[in-house]
Each structure stands twice: as structure tokens, then as C-alpha cells.
Amino acid sequence: MVNRPSLFFILLGGLFCALSIGLLTVQLPENTSILRLIHPSDNLDLLLVQSYTLPRIAIALLAGGTLAFASLLLQQVMGNPLASDSTLGISSGAQFSLFTVAIFAPQFLQYSTGLxxxxxAIFSLLFVLVLAMHKTLSPLLLILAGLVVNLYFGACTAMMMLFYPEEARGLAQWGAGSLVQESWHDSQQLALQSAVCFSLIFLLRRPLSILSLNDSNAKSLGVPVGKLRFIGIIISAYLIASVVSAVGMIGFIGLSAATLVRQLGIRTFTWQLSASIVLGALLLAITDLILQLVNVYYQISLPTGAATALLGTPLLLWLMFRTLPHSGRLTTTHFQKIRQYRPHFTWLIIAFFVVSVILGLGLGKNAQNSWQMLIPEHTFQLDILALRYPRMLIAICAGILLSVAGVLLQRLTLNPMASPELLGVSSGAGMGILVLLFVFSAQDTLWFWLAGISGALLALFILASINQRSGMLPEKVLLTGISLSALFDTLQRIVIASGDPRANQLISWTSGSTQSLAPTLAIPFTLLALILLVVSLLFSRWLDLLRLQSPMAQALGLNILQTRWILIIFSAILTALATLMVGPLSFIGLLVPHLTHFLGVYKARQQLLISALLGSTIMLIADWIGRQILFPYEIPAGLVATLVGGSYFLLMMRKV
Structure with a gap:
């Protein structure tokens, strides 16, 4: 009698064979046997299949099996059921290093792309491990750190694509995970690298299997736990880096295969390794074969890695809710009162804001690349000031909107790590814009705003729907939001890899430049931001009551359900407006509420006002730095704020 795992593998193998034969039948000349492929030929159609299609199938099998093996090995040595190349930031680190070298020092690529x-990959993995080390590698913090490192490296890669569009154009398809091959070279190289690593791990399979016990029991049996973990992590990182250097980022195949192996009930570590290789190979190959057939019949070309990432995000969400324990929860302990807010802080913040305005308006580099302070004495300098002030007003607007949204969301979810960016609200607004550009091809400004607000509302609705049963637990809300952000990043990579001219418009917008809006909109939007700030003050009593937890707030007469939905919708509107101004990621909504708490601000009304002032100041400085640091070139304010705010978030990870 065939058991369940065997039947599953037989069905997958049959599907792979059927799809392979179907694709080859379509591509081969009429009345040509598939057996002709194993013989040399001068026929051009046969040569194309031998040199393109067959190597592509081979690299899909090798890459899928390698990623699954590496992910299962990571899960074993780290004791984390969610560890994989995608969730720990390893693939994004490998891609970032290759991207950087390809643009700035391409001569080094001829030596070893794998190295x-x-x-x-190792740098990224070490970064994630250091962030979660003090919590004994808590599964929650490991995944949280890995997902944010992915977003952080994505922002850096977006900056390079913005500044070097010609150099990056050829890398976009590869970065999205393209399995397109022109020879057998990559397949042979990856096969050799994988075979060596597989052999080493199979030699160590018995001591590695003992790592499933706790450390003290494993050590009592004579197993060198530290050395084994180091070897396992290094080999996993090497395998993942080899795949990334060969075909780019292939999202979630490793995690999917390793999870299915465990769900099938395969118990022993040796059989799990073997099954993961076969299952990962079949999953990636079947996905790629389907995409090739779609391209043949419908002329729709999608990068395989981005497609697997798109399918894998729901799997990640399901796994997080199913397997994550409540250990390592994010709490509000670091929000304890550390100082009493004093009135002179307000004057200091106002003075800081005024200095930022003066710097932004007057101080800058001239044509000779020397610093110059503008004094409005003649028409030319007045013209320069007329160019600068609308951008500064837009930066102020974005700072106000994101800061207020951050305060609302943190008080609403009782989650100190919540922000519009990390809860997927900004990404939702971005998805609305993406749909508008590529589905409806609309260019009218009003439609942009409506699409952005609709996308933000939809993201918040999804977030609330997924987490409603779990009581909006802070850590699960946060992981859901970051997963939504990762989903948007995947869609963006698919669009960029398509080569569509509208992708350049999307890249420019997502970078977060304050010059993307028409100068005539600066004053109206400033007034709108101030009006929304005043409206947010009307919610001060609700926000103060929500800090008392739901039962107490409800006992004091607060309609919890109605209040939550009003604040959710209002936060979505604020976030969508800010996202349309400075792009989908800046971390201002996370950074500013933390600064106000550090200063000792706890009452909602006071926190909203101080946060708006601080957010405006930070965005002004980000815009000024972006304009001046690489003059005459410009780094968009949104990217500058992302690098600063993202660094702060990673620092906060060490304290949760």
C-alpha cells in the first residue's frame, strides 16, 4: 500500500513529466520525436530547445532542491520552523552585494559571483542574528528582523536603480528571479557546488539530527553544538548565495518545501533532507513550466522568482499564525516613563524646526560645488527660493501626516512597533497606484489620490480581518503588516522586470521625492495637512482611553468597535496622502512617536502636536540632505528617511 508521502511525490512527479512533455511538444518542430533532443543536430529549433529549454528545466530543479535543502538545514540548526532564505534576509543580502558590485565594480564579477x-548573504544573516541574539534567537524576533532587513535592502537597491537606470536595467529581470538560460554552464556549476555541500551535510546527518534536542541534552551526548550550528549556517548561506548568483532571488520555495516535508509526517532528519531536495526541485520546476506555457499561449512573461514569492506570502502568514509561539512577544515595557516632559522641550523643537526651514531654504551648494547662503537680493536668488519652498512644504505635509498616523496606530493597536509603513498601510496605497498605472492606465491626479486611499483602506481591512480572531495581538499584527509590505515589493519587482515604460514612473514615485508633486499643490496640501492635524485632536479622549485597555475603555463609555474603525479609516487617509507625496516607506511614523515618548509626552493631544512638529522637522532635514549630499544629483527625501528610520527600527529590535 502506497503511503501518503509517496503518493504525494508520485503525483508531483507525474505533473512535472506531463508539463515538461507538453512544453517540449509545443517547442519542437512538427513530427519530431522528443528522443531527438539527446542527439546532436543542426536544426535551429532543436538547438534552441537543447540550449535554452533543457538547461532552464535543469536549473529549476537544481535551484529548487538546493534552496529547500538549505532552508531545512537552517530550520534544524536554529530550531526555528520559519527559518529560510527568504525570511532571514539571506537572499536579499546576497542580491544586494551582487547588485552593488555589478554597478560600482563590475570588473570583480569575472572572478567569482558566488563569493x-x-x-x-553572511553579512545579512549575521545582522539578523545579532538583532535577535539577546532573546536566545526567539523565532518571532528572527523572522521580524529578517523581513525588515529585506525591506531595508530593498530600499537601498531601489536607490541604486534610481541613480543607475541603464546599469540596473539588465539586473532587474535577474533580481526578480529569472531562470532563463543560454547554456549548461550555470547548471553544471550549481550542480557541483550543491553536490559538495550535500555530501558534507549527509556525513554530519547523525549529530545534526541530535540538534532537535535542547542544547544541554545534545552536549551531554558529546555533540559539539556550537561548531555544528556554525557549519550548518555557513553551508546554508553558501548554497543560497550560489543560487542567487546563478538565477537571482527565488522567494519562498525553500520555506514551502521544508514546511511540506514536515507536514507530510517525514520524521527522520536524513529522510527530511532527501525529501526536501526532491520536493523543492519539483515545486520550482512545475512553477516555471507553468509560467513558460503561459508565455507560449498568452504571451505573458513573468519572472519565476517573483511569482513564487507572490504565492509564498500567504503561506508565510499561515505558518506564522500556526507555528509562532507567544514567546518573545513585543510589549510596551520600554515605554515606561523615563522623564517628565518639560515646557522648554517645546521651544527647543520649535527652534530646531525654524533652523531646518532656514537651512532648507537658504543653504545649499552652487554650480562650483561650494556652500552658499541665499539672500533674496536679486531675481535669480528669488527664483531659486521659489523652487525650494514648495518642496519644503510637501516635506512638512508628509511629516505631519505620517507622524499623526503613527501615533494613532500605536495607540490603537497598543503596539510600540506599529507604524503606517510596518503595518502595510503605505504598501496598500502603493498597490492602489500600481493597479491604477498598469490596469487602468489612468494619469489624472484625482484618480491617483483615490487609488492610493482605496489601497490603504483595503490593506487595513485585510490586516484587521486576519487579526480579529487573535485579538489584534501586537506581534501578529506587525508580522501581517510586514508580510503585506513584502507582497507589494514582490509585485513591484514583477512590474519592473517586465520592462514596461510605466515601471520607471513607479520607481520614481516609490523613491519618495518631494519634487514629484506640482508646486501649485504645495500650499493647498499644507492647509489640508493642518486641517487633518486639527481633526486628529478631536480623537484625543478616545486615544487616552484606549491606552487603558479595551475593558476599561468600554466601561468608561467608549464604543470600542466604532472607535477602532473610525481611527483605522482616518489613519488610512493620512497614510495614503503621505505615501502619494513621499513614497511607500520612510519609517517616520515609527520614529517620531518613539521620540515623543522619550521626551516624556504621554497625553494624546500633546503627543499629536509634538509629533507633527518633530515629523515635519525630520522630513525637512531628510529633504535637505537628499538635495545636498550628492549635489548636483539628488537622493529622494523618502529614501533618506527610510535609511534613518529603518536604522532606528533595527536599533529598537535590540530592546524589544
Missing amino acids: IALVG
Whole structure:
């Protein structure tokens, strides 16, 4: 009698064979046997299949099996059921290092792309491990750190694509995970690298299987736990880096295969490794074969890695809710009162804001690349000031809107790590814009705003729907939001890899430049931001009551359900407006509420006002730095704020 795992593998193998034969039948000349492929030929159609299609199938099998093996090995040595190349930021680190070298030092690519990718992969993995080390590698914090590192490296990659569009154009398809092959070279190289690593791990399979016990029991049996973990992590990083250097980022195949192996009830570590190789190979190959057939019949070309990432995000969400324990929960302990807010802080913040305005308006570099303070004495300098002030007003607007939204969301969810960016609200607004550009091809400004607000509302609705049963637990809300952000990043990579001219418009917008809006809109939007700030003050009593937890707030007469939905919708509107101004990621909504708490601000009304002032100041400085640091080139304010705010978030990870 065939058991369940065997039947599953037989069905997958049959599907793979059927799809392979179907694709080859379509591509081969009429009345040509598939057996002709194993013989040399001068026929051009046969040569194309031998040199393009067959190597592509081979690399899909190799890459899928390698990623699954590496992910299962990571899960074993780290004791984390969610560990994989995608969730720990390893693939994004490898891609970032290859991207950087390809643009700035392409001469080094001729030596070893695998080594370059390995350096990035190890750096990224070490970064994630250091962030979660003090919590004994809590599964929650490991995944949270890995997902945010993915977003952080994505922002850096977006900056390079913005500044070097010609150099990056050829890398976009590869970065999205393209399995397109032109020879057997990559397949042979990856097969050799994988075979060596597989052999080493199978030699160590018995001590590695003992790592499933706790450390003290494993050590009592004579197993060198530290050395085994180090070897397992290094080999996993090397395998993942090898795949990334060969075909780019292939999202979630490793996690999917490793999870299915465990769900099938395969118990022993040796059989799990073997099954993961076969299952990962079949999953990626079947996905790629389906995409090739779609391209043949419908002329729709999608990068395989981005497609697997798109399918894998729901799997990640399901796994997080199913397997994550409540250990390592995010709490509000670091929000304890550390100082009493004093009135002179207000004057200091106002003075800081005024200085930022003066710097932004007057101080800058001239044509000779020397610093110059503008004094409005003649027409030319007045013209320069007329160019600068609308951008500054837009920066102020974005700072106000994101800061207020951050305060609302943190008080609403009782989650100190909540922000419009990390809860997927900004990404939802971005998805609305993406749909508008590529489905409806609309260019009218009004439609942009409506699409952005609708996308933000939809993201918040999804977030609330998924987490309603779990009582809006802070850590699960946060992981859901970051997963939504990762989903948007995947869609963006698919669009960029398509080569559509509208992708350049999307890249420019997502970078978060304050010059993307028409100068005539600066004053109206400033007034709108101030009006929304005043409206947010009307919610001060609700926000103060929500800090007392739901039962107490409800006992004091607050309609919890109605209040939550009003604040959710209002936060979505604020976030959508800010996102349309400075792009989908800046971390201002996370950074500013933390600064106000550090200063000792706890009452809602006071926190909203101080946050608006601080957010405006930070965005002004980000815009000024972006304009001046690489003059005459410009780094968009949104990216500058992302690098600063993202660094702060990673620092906060060490304290949760």
C-alpha cells in the first residue's frame, strides 16, 4: 500500500513529466520525436530547445532542491520552523552585494559571483542574528528582523536603480528571479557546488539530527553544538548565495518545501533532507513550466522568482499564525516613563524646526560645488527660493501626516512597533497606484489620490480581518503588516522586470521625492495637512482611553468597535496622502512617536502636536540632505528617511 508521502511525490512527479512533455511538444518542430533532443543536430529549433529549454528545466530543479535543502538545514540548526532564505534576509543580502558590485565594480564579477553573493548573504544573516541574539534567537524576533532587513535592502537597491537606470536595467529581470538560460554552464556549476555541500551535510546527518534536542541534552551526548550550528549556517548561506548568483532571488520555495516535508509526517532528519531536495526541485520546476506555457499561449512573461514569492506570502502568514509561539512577544515595557516632559522641550523643537526651514531654504551648494547662503537680493536668488519652498512644504505635509498616523496606530493597536509603513498601510496605497498605472492606465491626479486611499483602506481591512480572531495581538499584527509590505515589493519587482515604460514612473514615485508633486499643490496640501492635524485632536479622549485597555475603555463609555474603525479609516487617509507625496516607506511614523515618548509626552493631544512638529522637522532635514549630499544629483527625501528610520527600527529590535 502506497503511503501518503509517496503518493504525494508520485503525483508531483507525474505533473512535472506531463508539463515538461507538453512544453517540449509545443517547442519542437512538427513530427519530431522528443528522443531527438539527446542527439546532436543542426536544426535551429532543436538547438534552441537543447540550449535554452533543457538547461532552464535543469536549473529549476537544481535551484529548487538546493534552496529547500538549505532552508531545512537552517530550520534544524536554529530550531526555528520559519527559518529560510527568504525570511532571514539571506537572499536579499546576497542580491544586494551582487547588485552593488555589478554597478560600482563590475570588473570583480569575472572572478567569482558566488563569493560576492556569499559575503552579502553572511553579512545579512549575521545582522539578523545579532538583532535577535539577546532573546536566545526567539523565532518571532528572527523572522521580524529578517523581513525588515529585506525591506531595508530593498530600499537601498531601489536607490541604486534610481541613480543607475541603464546599469540596473539588465539586473532587474535577474533580481526578480529569472531562470532563463543560454547554456549548461550555470547548471553544471550549481550542480557541483550543491553536490559538495550535500555530501558534507549527509556525513554530519547523525549529530545534526541530535540538534532537535535542547542544547544541554545534545552536549551531554558529546555533540559539539556550537561548531555544528556554525557549519550548518555557513553551508546554508553558501548554497543560497550560489543560487542567487546563478538565477537571482527565488522567494519562498525553500520555506514551502521544508514546511511540506514536515507536514507530510517525514520524521527522520536524513529522510527530511532527501525529501526536501526532491520536493523543492519539483515545486520550482512545475512553477516555471507553468509560467513558460503561459508565455507560449498568452504571451505573458513573468519572472519565476517573483511569482513564487507572490504565492509564498500567504503561506508565510499561515505558518506564522500556526507555528509562532507567544514567546518573545513585543510589549510596551520600554515605554515606561523615563522623564517628565518639560515646557522648554517645546521651544527647543520649535527652534530646531525654524533652523531646518532656514537651512532648507537658504543653504545649499552652487554650480562650483561650494556652500552658499541665499539672500533674496536679486531675481535669480528669488527664483531659486521659489523652487525650494514648495518642496519644503510637501516635506512638512508628509511629516505631519505620517507622524499623526503613527501615533494613532500605536495607540490603537497598543503596539510600540506599529507604524503606517510596518503595518502595510503605505504598501496598500502603493498597490492602489500600481493597479491604477498598469490596469487602468489612468494619469489624472484625482484618480491617483483615490487609488492610493482605496489601497490603504483595503490593506487595513485585510490586516484587521486576519487579526480579529487573535485579538489584534501586537506581534501578529506587525508580522501581517510586514508580510503585506513584502507582497507589494514582490509585485513591484514583477512590474519592473517586465520592462514596461510605466515601471520607471513607479520607481520614481516609490523613491519618495518631494519634487514629484506640482508646486501649485504645495500650499493647498499644507492647509489640508493642518486641517487633518486639527481633526486628529478631536480623537484625543478616545486615544487616552484606549491606552487603558479595551475593558476599561468600554466601561468608561467608549464604543470600542466604532472607535477602532473610525481611527483605522482616518489613519488610512493620512497614510495614503503621505505615501502619494513621499513614497511607500520612510519609517517616520515609527520614529517620531518613539521620540515623543522619550521626551516624556504621554497625553494624546500633546503627543499629536509634538509629533507633527518633530515629523515635519525630520522630513525637512531628510529633504535637505537628499538635495545636498550628492549635489548636483539628488537622493529622494523618502529614501533618506527610510535609511534613518529603518536604522532606528533595527536599533529598537535590540530592546524589544
